[in-house]
Amino acid sequence: xxxxxxxxxxxxxxxxxxxxxxxxxxxxxxxxxxxxxxxxxxxxxxxxxxxxxxxxxxxxxxxxxxxxxxxxxxxxxxxxxxxxxxxxxxxxxxxxxxxxxxxxxxxxxxxxxxxxxxxxxxxxxxxxxxxxxxxxxxxxxxxxxxxxxxxxxxxxxxxxxxxxxxxxxxxxxxxxxxxxxxxxxxxxxxxxxxxxxxxxxxxxxxxxxxxxxxxxxxxxxxxxxxxxxxxxxxxxxxxxxxxxxxxxxxxxxxxxxxxxxxxxxxxxxxxxxxxxxxxxxxxxxxxxxxxxxxxxxxxxxxxxxxxxxxxxxx
Numbered sequence: 001x002x003x004x005x006x007x008x009x010x011x012x013x014x015x016x017x018x019x020x021x022x023x024x025x026x027x028x029x030x031x032x033x034x035x036x037x038x039x040x041x042x043x044x045x046x047x048x049x050x051x052x053x054x055x056x057x058x059x060x061x062x063x064x065x066x067x068x069x070x071x072x073x074x075x076x077x078x079x080x081x082x083x084x085x086x087x088x089x090x091x092x093x094x095x096x097x098x099x100x101x102x103x104x105x106x107x108x109x110x111x112x113x114x115x116x117x118x119x120x121x122x123x124x125x126x127x128x129x130x131x132x133x134x135x136x137x138x139x140x141x142x143x144x145x146x147x148x149x150x151x152x153x154x155x156x157x158x159x160x161x162x163x164x165x166x167x168x169x170x171x172x173x174x175x176x177x178x179x180x181x182x183x184x185x186x187x188x189x190x191x192x193x194x195x196x197x198x199x200x201x202x203x204x205x206x207x208x209x210x211x212x213x214x215x216x217x218x219x220x221x222x223x224x225x226x227x228x229x230x231x232x233x234x235x236x237x238x239x240x241x242x243x244x245x246x247x248x249x250x251x252x253x254x255x256x257x258x259x260x261x262x263x264x265x266x267x268x269x270x271x272x273x274x275x276x277x278x279x280x281x282x283x284x285x286x287x288x289x290x291x292x293x294x295x296x297x298x299x300x301x302x303x304x305x306x307x308x309x310x311x312x313x314x
Contacts, residue, residue, distance in 0.1 A: 016117075020124035025186070026220040027134065028127035028250065029207035036208045037181045037216050037247040052251045052290050055093045060294035063088065065177040090144050090295045094251075097129045098122070098258075098286040115257045115283050122255065122285035130250070131222030134291050135183065135243075144295050146183060146243045149230030151298025157233040158302065160311035162192045162242075165303035169244040170215055172299040176246065180297055182217045184242040185226065189219040191238075191305040229300050239304045246297040253288040 022029065031038040044050050063085050073079055099122040103114070132138070137145035144150070154168040166182060173180030189209065192198050200211050209217045227241055228234040235241060 020121050022124045022127060023186070023221055025202075025207055025209055025218070026127035027131040027183075027218055027222070027248070030181075030216060030218055031250060032207045037179050038218075038250065039247070040250045040252065043251050050251070050253060050288075053094045053253075053288055055091065056251075056290060056292060057089055057091045058292050058294055060088050060090075060296065063176075063294070063296040065175065088295050090292070092143050092290055092292040093140050094288055094290040095133060095140050096286055097126060097133075097289050098284045099125060099129070100282055100284045102280050102282040114281070115285075118257060118283045118285040119255055122287075125221075126287070127220055128222035128224075130289055130291060131183075131218075131220035132225070133222075133289075134248075135223050135227050143291075144293075144298075146245070146298075146300070147227035147229045147241065149232065150295075151300060153229075153232065153300055155301050155311065158311050159235075159239055159304050159307065160301065161307040161309060162188065162303045162305050163196060163198070164310045165242055165301040166211065168301050169242065169299055170211065170213060172244050173215060173297060176297050178297075179247060180215055181245050181248065182211075182215060182242060183223055183245065184217065184219055185224045185240060186219040186221060187224060188240050188242070188303070188305055189217060195305065232300075233302065235302060237304070238306045239302060241300050241302050244297060244299040245293050248291060248293045251290040251292075255285055255287045258284045258286050 027038060028040070030036050031040045043052050064082075067082060069081050070079060099118060101114070101118040101121065133140065133145070135146040137143055137148055152172060154172060155165070160168075169180075169182050173182075193200075200209055200217065202209050209219060211217060226235055229241060232241075
């Protein structure tokens with residue numbers, strides 16, 4: 001906070017800047033309607049304790065798409081019914097999402113109002129914080145995440161056009177027989193819309209972008225920096241890896257401010273100062289999170305928004 005002085009007729013009058021606003025579309029915004037494939041789960045035990053903070057093992061539903069059996073078959077030997085695939089049991093750890101606000105102490109007249117500013121700013125970028133971790137696994141490296149290099153790669157490391165990449169991911173989604181999500185950056189989706197006049201529709205009421213097929217696209221700001229799946233080629237220029245998953249569950253605590261009082265937030269510039277700025281106060285708006293999915297569907301395709309044609313023969 002603060003800035004260079006300027007000549008005027010009196011002391012400068014302090015005003016709040018424009019309040020930060022969360023983007024219309026994103027991972028958490030999609031959860032406004034759980035049928036879109038993202039749920040925010042209020043998960044506590046019988047005593048109201050959020051045990052998921054210790055980490056979870058996901059008890060997945062049957063991963064198969066199902067089959068048909070001829071009830072009246074007369075052939076010998078009689079056809080048999082399959083026994084289904086192995087249930088994936090992925091494990092996920094919780095993490096803390098946070099945003100810090102630091103200012104020199106003499107400029108902070110109202111501690112409660114100062115804490116509230118941190119919470120307002122955190123709420124605006126919250127989805128991007130969580131989506132970035134979900135894509136990269138930068139902090140929780142052991143958690144299954146979009147770029148962990150597992151799953152399937154329908155086009156290998158070959159780059160293709162964005163519409164063709166989406167086609168390949170929709171094919172992987174269709175093979176499950178269930179709803180799937182496509183994760184990409186906002187700039188890639190906007191480039192596709194501008195270039196191809198594309199067949200998707202936007203549901204502003206539910207903060208959702210869908211393909212004409214009904215598949216939900218999640219263009220989160222947290223995906224904007226891109227990623228490289230482990231063991232695969234890095235994108236260059238206008239290229240980007242895009243991903244498909246099944247539905248995603250979000251568990252989170254209430255937002256809290258850390259530390260609770262000004263004596264703990266004050267950096268006096270000596271004896272363990274944390275900011276390097278003496279007489280500054282730092283509060284952090286924080287929230288515990290756990291993001292999981294069953295990992296049955298996990299596909300990735302490298303696309304280029306400047307390429308028009310398919311890069312494979314099928």
